[in-house]
Amino acid sequence: MSAAVDRRTATARRLFWPVYVLSLLAVTLAGTEAIATFLVPSYPARDIRPIDVKSSPEIVYNDWALRDRPRTFARPPDVRFRSVLVGDSFLEGSFLSAPVSALVERKWAAAELRGMEAINFGVSATGPPQYHYRIKDVALRLKPDAILLAVYAGNDFVTTPFGSWPPPIAELPLPSLLGAIVPRTTWLVVNRLGLSEFGRGNPGIDGEFAMLNEWLDLPAADRLDRTARHMRQHYFPKLPDGAIREILSRGNDRLWTAFDKRANDREFLAGWLLRGMIDWETGQWTMPRDA
Structure with missing residues (x-):
């Protein structure tokens, strides 16, 4: 009788922690999901x-x-x-x-x-x-x-x-x-x-959009200097400064002509746009044309 009781006790002890952990996890997930209901957008x-x-x-x-x-x-x-x-x-x-x-x-x-x-x-x-x-x-x-x-x-x-x-x-x-x-x-x-x-792709830099578009009004050399330094600091710390400058200056600074002031509208400069340009010019991943 004592041996049987001991076996049941040992089995109960072995099952306690897995059951406890799973129960705690289930309660935690249910609680976070209930709280998240008030914090996230609705479906879809x-x-x-x-x-x-x-x-x-x-x-x-x-x-x-x-x-x-x-x-x-x-x-x-x-x-x-x-x-x-x-x-x-x-x-x-x-x-x-x-x-x-x-x-x-x-x-x-x-x-x-x-x-x-x-x-x-x-x-x-x-x-x-x-x-x-x-x-x-x-x-x-x-x-x-x-x-x-x-x-x-x-x-x-x-x-x-x-x-x-x-x-x-x-x-x-x-x-x-x-x-x-x-x-x-x-x-x-x-x-x-x-x-x-x-x-x-967007590190969440406070005021980045406004800052980049303010720099568009600077002289060409200052504009390039600040933009290249910004992209290296926040997006491409391992990329040489010269490589970033070269990409942004191609075609006799043709990139920057897209942001010239126009009569009825204008283009805006965004960090993700520059990141995409530099990324595609320097990325090393395999593309279907290379496979």
């Missing part, structure tokens, strides 16, 4: 974009975090053709007066084609994996008649395959172990730690 915005966006006089976002007019999952009664445009910043059109989807709808209206929708699913700093899951998890719920996928040859064709196993965490809508259990917590962690493609 959290599955579309890993950051918060706010409308401005120039750019208006809907409640899905898309640069588009308000949309609904249910097809409006007067809509007979529904299309979804999926892509990256080229479709989002952050630096344009209107995105492609809006121009398409204007052309339809001008041609007196009624009941036609062109829904903008363009999101900056995303690529083919995000396109796939954005279509699968969100766009197909709209029951569109057509889906247009816009692919940019400059950076969409890379040798990053779809993995067989989901990673521990990834930006939504990409699958991950954490995302399958607590999607709101996943969005919050990715957002705060900068684990998304947008977060990795």
Whole structure:
């Protein structure tokens, strides 16, 4: 009798800590998910974009975090053709007066084609994996008649395959172990730690946008000096200063002519734009043309 009791006691002790740890983990995840409900965007915005966006006089976002007019999952009664445009910043059109989807709808209206929708699913700093899951998890719920996928040859064709196993965490809508259990917590962690493609490419430098555009008014030598020093300090610390200067000065400073003052509008300079230019000129990753 004593031996049997001892065995049961030993078994209970062995099971206690695993059960305790799993229970504590479950309670913690449930608690963080409940708290995250008040801190993260609602669906589908959290599955579309890993950051918060706010409308401005120039750019208006809907409640899905898309640069588009308000949309609904249910097809409006007067809509007979529904299309979804999926892509990256080229479709989002952050630096344009209107995105492609809006121009398409204007052309339809001008041609007196009624009941036609062109829904903008363009999101900056995303690529083919995000396109796939954005279509699968969100766009197909709209029951569109057509889906247009816009692919940019400059950076969409890379040798990053779809993995067989989901990673521990990834930006939504990409699958991950954490995302399958607590999607709101996943969005919050990715957002705060900068684990998304947008977060990795944008170090979050206070006042950077205003600073870069103020430097555009400086004499050419000072403008280049400050911009090159800024890019080396915050983006490319291992890259020689001369290499950065050479890239930014190519074509007799042709880059800077894009930011010349114009009568009715102007171009703005952003850190991610310069980062992309320098990255593509100095990157060492394998591209399909090299494979």
